[in-house]
Amino acid sequence: xxLKIKKSVVVNRKFLTKLANSIYNPxxxxxxxxxxxxLQNGPDPEDKSRPMHCGLGELYFAMTGMQPNVTHxxxxxxxxxAVKLSPLHAKCVAEVLREKANVGIKKLKLPKDLExxxxxxxxxxxxxxxxxxxxxxxxxxxxxxxxxxxxxEESSLATYRKRxxxxxxxxxxxxxxxx
Numbered sequence: 001x002x003l004k005i006k007k008s009v010v011v012n013r014k015f016l017t018k019l020a021n022s023i024y025n026p027x028x029x030x031x032x033x034x035x036x037x038x039l040q041n042g043p044d045p046e047d048k049s050r051p052m053h054c055g056l057g058e059l060y061f062a063m064t065g066m067q068p069n070v071t072h073x074x075x076x077x078x079x080x081x082a083v084k085l086s087p088l089h090a091k092c093v094a095e096v097l098r099e100k101a102n103v104g105i106k107k108l109k110l111p112k113d114l115e116x117x118x119x120x121x122x123x124x125x126x127x128x129x130x131x132x133x134x135x136x137x138x139x140x141x142x143x144x145x146x147x148x149x150x151x152x153e154e155s156s157l158a159t160y161r162k163r164x165x166x167x168x169x170x171x172x173x174x175x176x177x178x179x
Contacts, residue, residue, distance in 0.1 A: 009063050011085040016175035019062050023055070024161075024168035031164035034058065036151045039068035039075065045155070055143040055167030079140045087179050088133040098122055132177065139174040146170050 009015070024031045035041035039057035044050040053061060057068050060078045063085060064071070068078075083089055101122040105115060150163040 009085055010087070011063065011082045011178075012087055013175045013178045015062075016171050016178070019059060020168040020171035020175065023058060023171065024164040026165075026168075029161075031161050031168075032058070033160045034147060034163050034167060036148045036163065039073065039078070055147040055170070056140070058167075059140075059143075059171070075141075075144055079137055082140055083133055083137055086133070086136065088136055088177075136174055136177045139170060139177065143167055143170050 022032060033044050033052060035052040035054050038054060039060065040051055040053050042052055044052045051067055056075050056078045059082060060068050060073060063081055102119055105118045146166045147163060150159065150166050
């Protein structure tokens with residue numbers, strides 16, 4: 001099934017902070033029950049109309065409006081989509097910029113030696129700097145472990161609260177990495 005994204009979703013600092021607050025709000029201590037081990041795992045025990053997600057499942061639903069089990073996405077797909085929808089993605093498109101510049105230079109029909117010098121200059125000067133997106137991706141990739149490390153044998157209210165709090169903390173950490 002093709003991946004659909006909600007109109008005009010940008011995974012920015014405001015988006016992630018709002019999502020983190022919907023998962024665990026430190027001001028009023030309200031929280032969302034998160035499941036463990038899967039992006040989506042059945043209905044919420046308290047609200048049967050709400051599907052229960054893990055931290056990345058909630059992120060996916062917030063970005064797309066679709067249920068993870070319907071679209072058959074994995075955790076890495078969710079992280080990839082978040083990076084793609086973030087302002088950091090623009091910093092990861094050096095190859096696209098190079099290609100556009102190459103096409104423009106070739107359209108000029110310059111002498112071959114000048115064209116080659118310009119193409120080399122473009123290649124050398126459009127630098128790929130993925131360090132920010134790598135850091136963002138790393139934080140998002142830690143969410144499943146954080147989500148599942150807070151598990152206990154019994155799904156108690158305290159467990160749900162701790163899980164939500166831990167996931168929201170990671171989302172806030174990711175948000176801080178965004179412009």
